[in-house]
Amino acid sequence: MELSQAFRSEERVAFGSCGHAGPPRRVCDICKTMQYAHVACSSECLRAHQRTAHEASWPADTATRAGSAQQLRNRRSKDVWELFASHRERLMSLIPPGTEGGTLCVLGAGKCDDLDLARLARQFARVHLVDLDGEAMERARDRQPAAVREVIELHPGLDLSGLLERLDAWGDEFPDDAALHEAVSRAAHRVAGALGGPFNMTLSTCVLSQLIVPFQNAWAAPASTWCKLSAALTAVHAGVLARATAAGGATSLVFDVLSSEDAPWLLELKKQTAEQLQVAVDSRLRPGKEVLEPDPSALLAHIRDSGIATQSPAPHLTRPWLWDTGTALHLVYALSFRRS
Numbered sequence: 093m094e095l096s097q098a099f100r101s102e103e104r105v106a107f108g109s110c111g112h113a114g115p116p117r118r119v120c121d122i123c124k125t126m127q128y129a130h131v132a133c134s135s136e137c138l139r140a141h142q143r144t145a146h147e148a149s150w151p152a153d154t155a156t157r158a159g160s161a162q163q164l165r166n167r168r169s170k171d172v173w174e175l176f177a178s179h180r181e182r183l184m185s186l187i188p189p190g191t192e193g194g195t196l197c198v199l200g201a202g203k204c205d206d207l208d209l210a211r212l213a214r215q216f217a218r219v220h221l222v223d224l225d226g227e228a229m230e231r232a233r234d235r236q237p238a239a240v241r242e243v244i245e246l247h248p249g250l251d252l253s254g255l256l257e258r259l260d261a262w263g264d265e266f267p268d269d270a271a272l273h274e275a276v277s278r279a280a281h282r283v284a285g286a287l288g289g290p291f292n293m294t295l296s297t298c299v300l301s302q303l304i305v306p307f308q309n310a311w312a313a314p315a316s317t318w319c320k321l322s323a324a325l326t327a328v329h330a331g332v333l334a335r336a337t338a339a340g341g342a343t344s345l346v347f348d349v350l351s352s353e354d355a356p357w358l359l360e361l362k363k364q365t366a367e368q369l370q371v372a373v374d375s376r377l378r379p380g381k382e383v384l385e386p387d388p389s390a391l392l393a394h395i396r397d398s399g400i401a402t403q404s405p406a407p408h409l410t411r412p413w414l415w416d417t418g419t420a421l422h423l424v425y426a427l428s429f430r431r432s
Contacts, residue, residue: 110137118263121154121161121309122146131312135260154263155256158306159224159249166203166228172418176205179415179424183297184208186344186426193217194292197336199252199329200299204232207297213243222247222287223299250286253303254279254328259310266317276324280331290338298415298424300329300347300386326386334400337431343401347391348415348422349384358414358421366411373412373423388412388425401429 108130109116116131118138123130123145130145132138183206187196194216198207201221209232212219221229226248233244251257255275267275303325304318311317330345337343350373352358361372377383392409401407407429415422 107131108141110141112137116312119310119312120145121157121306124309135264154259154310155251155306158256158259158309159251161309163225163227166225169203170418172205175416175418179413180206180208182413182424182426183295183344183346184211186295186346186428187212187215187293188342188428191215191293191342194341195289196220197287197289197291197294198222199294199296199332200302201229201232201297202299203228207232209233209236209244210240213240216243216292218245219243220245220247220287220289220291222250222252224249224251247287250283252283252299252329252332253306253325254283254332255325256306259306263307263311263313266313266320269320272320272324276327276331279328280335283328283332284335287332287336289336291336291341292338293342293344294333294337295343296329296333296345296347298346298348298422300326300345301349303329322385326391330391330394330398330400334398334431339431340402341431342428343431344426344428345391346424346426347386347388348424349386349388349412350382350423352421353419355382355423358423362414362416362421364414366413369412369414369423384423388427392427395427395429400432402432405430 108128110132112133114133116133118132118135120130120132120138120141122142130141132141192215195218196212196216197220199222201207201223202225204221209219213236221233221244223229226246229246229248233241233246236244255262258275266272304322307321313321333343333345350358355376357376361369364372388409392407395401395407407427410426410428412423412425415424
């Protein structure tokens with residue numbers, strides 16, 4: 093059994109079980125904590141546990157619960173506007189000249205603590221905000237002056253992974269490579285189609301690392317499955333950005349790759365310059381211990397080789413920076429390119 097994607101200290105986790113001989117495939121996302129997990133051999137056994145232990149307090153399907161849990165976390169989270177100031181300025185600096193009066197689509201807008209909505213409203217004629225949690229975006233929009241609110245258009249309840257609907261089925265049996273490839277292609281088309289567009293600029297705000305979280309909360313799977321799922325989610329997201337961006341339009345994919353919860357030595361680098369930070373990260377990564385997920389160089393190569401980006405200017409990967417979320421430091425990169 094591999095639960096390393098869901099628990100950092102698996103040896104300190106107590107497990108309940110459905111009691112069947114088959115290998116555990118599912119984790120109860122309702123009662124899971126960092127110290128306890130109920131595991132089951134199938135979605136059917138998981139639902140039996142949930143009917144007994146949790147009655148009807150949550151929706152039956154895991155995907156719906158994932159959305160509800162995200163809303164709850166956002167409602168309970170602290171005000172981090174001031175804390176996010178430097179990270180927010182990094183994101184705003186990614187907006188290139190020449191986009192004035194155009195349209196912007198922000199993927200993973202959430203509470204908008206990393207967005208200067210007033211600044212965006214001055215830059216763009218229309219700002220489209222996209223997130224699974226529509227309530228969080230509504231609260232952020234409604235705090236703005238009327239002139240800013242008029243520019244903002246919300247796209248609530250949209251699963252940017254495009255794969256949440258498969259969470260229960262794939263938890264029982266992960267697809268083969270051909271079926272996975274087909275699912276990725278369909279998901280990217282479906283999500284991009286739901287956005288409308290195309291837009292003059294698309295901006296993904298550290299949502300990529302969050303797309304796998306509902307699966308981590310609900311699956312017990314081998315490392316090979318997690319690797320394939322991560323690659324699939326990255327491919328969907330890259331495909332959505334490509335399809336949602338107008339020809340010649342700008343895209344910036346901002347993504348976090350490592351947390352101080354997994355690499356405590358990041359805390360020592362808080363005051364480093366971008367150049368010093370890159371050198372320190374390169375020297376401190378230990379093969380087989382900490383890895384950058386996704387790998388920035390590999391993601392840059394994928395964008396370069398896929399044909400979705402112009403070669404002049406070529407896709408550009410920024411130096412890393414550290415994003416303080418209040419609970420941890422996250423190592424962040426941004427990958428920017430023009431749509432071919």
